[in-house]
Amino acid sequence: MAPPRIRRLPAVVLATVGLLAAGHIGATLAYTGPDTPVKAALQPALNRYFLGPLDQGWNLFAPGPYSQDEYMLVRACISEMDVCAGGDAAGAEFTEWRNVTAEELEAAEYNIFADRETRQSKVVHGRFWPVANDLTDEQRGMAEANHIDGEPVFGVDLSSPEASEVYSASELGTLRTYQRLEDVAVGLGTLVMRQEHGDAVTLVEVRMLRESVPGFSQRHDPPSEPAQHWTSIGWRPATEFDEATLEAWS
Amino acid sequence: MTAPTPVRDWLRTQRTAPGRLLDAVVTWFIADRHSSYGIAVMRIASGAFLLGWLLVNLPIASRIWGPGSAYWQPYREILGYDGIFGALQHAGPVPFWLWYIASIALALAFTLGWRTRIVTPLLFIFYTTLNGQNTPISDGGNYFIRIMLIYLILMDVSRRWSLDARRRARLESPETQTGSVLHNIGLCLVVAQICIVYLEAGLYKVQGSLWQNGTAVYYPLQSVAYGIFPPLADLLTYFALPVFVATYVTVLAQIAFPFLLFHRITRRVALLALLGMHLSIAVVMGLPFFSGIMASADAVLVSGATWVAIVGWLRLVLTENPLARRLLPRLRRGGDSSPGAEKGTGTRKEGAGETSRATARRAATRKKGTSADGPDAEADQEEPAQV
Numbered sequence: 001m002a003p004p005r006i007r008r009l010p011a012v013v014l015a016t017v018g019l020l021a022a023g024h025i026g027a028t029l030a031y032t033g034p035d036t037p038v039k040a041a042l043q044p045a046l047n048r049y050f051l052g053p054l055d056q057g058w059n060l061f062a063p064g065p066y067s068q069d070e071y072m073l074v075r076a077c078i079s080e081m082d083v084c085a086g087g088d089a090a091g092a093e094f095t096e097w098r099n100v101t102a103e104e105l106e107a108a109e110y111n112i113f114a115d116r117e118t119r120q121s122k123v124v125h126g127r128f129w130p131v132a133n134d135l136t137d138e139q140r141g142m143a144e145a146n147h148i149d150g151e152p153v154f155g156v157d158l159s160s161p162e163a164s165e166v167y168s169a170s171e172l173g174t175l176r177t178y179q180r181l182e183d184v185a186v187g188l189g190t191l192v193m194r195q196e197h198g199d200a201v202t203l204v205e206v207r208m209l210r211e212s213v214p215g216f217s218q219r220h221d222p223p224s225e226p227a228q229h230w231t232s233i234g235w236r237p238a239t240e241f242d243e244a245t246l247e248a249w250s
Numbered sequence: 251m252t253a254p255t256p257v258r259d260w261l262r263t264q265r266t267a268p269g270r271l272l273d274a275v276v277t278w279f280i281a282d283r284h285s286s287y288g289i290a291v292m293r294i295a296s297g298a299f300l301l302g303w304l305l306v307n308l309p310i311a312s313r314i315w316g317p318g319s320a321y322w323q324p325y326r327e328i329l330g331y332d333g334i335f336g337a338l339q340h341a342g343p344v345p346f347w348l349w350y351i352a353s354i355a356l357a358l359a360f361t362l363g364w365r366t367r368i369v370t371p372l373l374f375i376f377y378t379t380l381n382g383q384n385t386p387i388s389d390g391g392n393y394f395i396r397i398m399l400i401y402l403i404l405m406d407v408s409r410r411w412s413l414d415a416r417r418r419a420r421l422e423s424p425e426t427q428t429g430s431v432l433h434n435i436g437l438c439l440v441v442a443q444i445c446i447v448y449l450e451a452g453l454y455k456v457q458g459s460l461w462q463n464g465t466a467v468y469y470p471l472q473s474v475a476y477g478i479f480p481p482l483a484d485l486l487t488y489f490a491l492p493v494f495v496a497t498y499v500t501v502l503a504q505i506a507f508p509f510l511l512f513h514r515i516t517r518r519v520a521l522l523a524l525l526g527m528h529l530s531i532a533v534v535m536g537l538p539f540f541s542g543i544m545a546s547a548d549a550v551l552v553s554g555a556t557w558v559a560i561v562g563w564l565r566l567v568l569t570e571n572p573l574a575r576r577l578l579p580r581l582r583r584g585g586d587s588s589p590g591a592e593k594g595t596g597t598r599k600e601g602a603g604e605t606s607r608a609t610a611r612r613a614a615t616r617k618k619g620t621s622a623d624g625p626d627a628e629a630d631q632e633e634p635a636q637v
Contacts, residue, residue, distance in 0.1 A: 025439065057393070
């Protein structure tokens, strides 16, 4: 029996959509695959193409598996701003440190259908930690210092023209990425502390903690204290949010 | 005059091979909408997981994706979720909740296969916009279904086991060549994406020293975030051998996956290995949505004949047990006495099903030029489409 004949429109569709599909799959392979010289050469174009809804990455639990516990801790100053600025000596009231991640993960234990809120602060940690590690020692020191009166963390407004005079383009990229994620961490810290202390929250301080899972060979006799690594954000003014945001966290 | 050589003779006989290959490829794209049963299973399973995910997260949705997620704004504003995909970034609670409820309704319609030509692109837009509010909270399953929904827009996802299939059977609407071409291109994209995901996940893993030394699966199981059943994690990782086997099987199955698809037997081995892996991840690591979405896409690689057999077996198990034998006649009697049954609505569903099967037979007859092909025979014909 003779094969069915293809009509004109389906032929055009097959040729054009087929070519586009093949190009898309090739681009996906290049974008999501391990680093190669070809990928490096195509990276700017690939970044533009995969920005937004097409974004993807498939290095699931690789090359290193998830091998640490990640925590976000936060505390707040719940006095007036000028009192907080004076610290203990001025009678400022500080909350205890809250391990937000540990609190969230309690709901996930023995529960495979836990909601996504159980991972909220953990993913903030996951995004923040690598960009904080990209900072130089000097920049890390600036980030860990207190900035409570609105002065820029890195000495200059990173979106201003002066910033490109102070920092190189690659440094500026790193600092801007860091600043965005610091703002996210401080924002979440503010909302969490406001849930408990309401409008009294004027300053927040955030710390990220990583504790290594004991090595495989130590699993029958793990160390009593796991190895800890810290990254800190100094005191920052509590982030201001609109009513709708605060209502969602009330 | 040059003497004939075996190579030249062979080349002469193969002169028409490129043309025949092109004919075969074109015929594959226009003759049928391949893997329609597998796609139906993928639609139902991934739609159900999506629906479940939206419902499980309903109580906290406002903080995760709604106005309460405003603290992500400095980060998400540069991720490229612009236009309609950024519609929720500054939305208040009312638009957000309307959006969320519409997403639930679309996921339900998608699962049932209702108006999927319209529902699938809308579900992609609604779901992607929601996801764009808080991309870091997404897991691999969220990423995967977002990409898959783009491909499914091209496809006839409701050809089988759907409300659309019933409607089409009643209307006896014909299938166009253009629709078949788009469906089959979409299928190629789905299969290619599955292969990319597994191959690259495997390639990344072989680069890691803990995967190489066969201990990698121990670590997430002992973390607080993924070891959600600590005693079970301790038990599973107590001996070195199970940890080593699980680590190596994971890597090997993922890297080998695209190559194992070429033969029916190896394909089944690969699918079973990955199904086992997904089930383990779902239960032991507490990632049911991720695993379920990934596993549901693997359904397109199972032949139609197998799916028809599985559904037939399930129907048998559900209807031919002592409890069902006692309950079904009562239900049927109850149904017969209802006003709807008197008007014929009680039997219309069966009738629609029969019409659907009859139409499928007629379509199969039209395509294959034989009256002997029933729906199951057509399912058997899908085997070559499974890559």
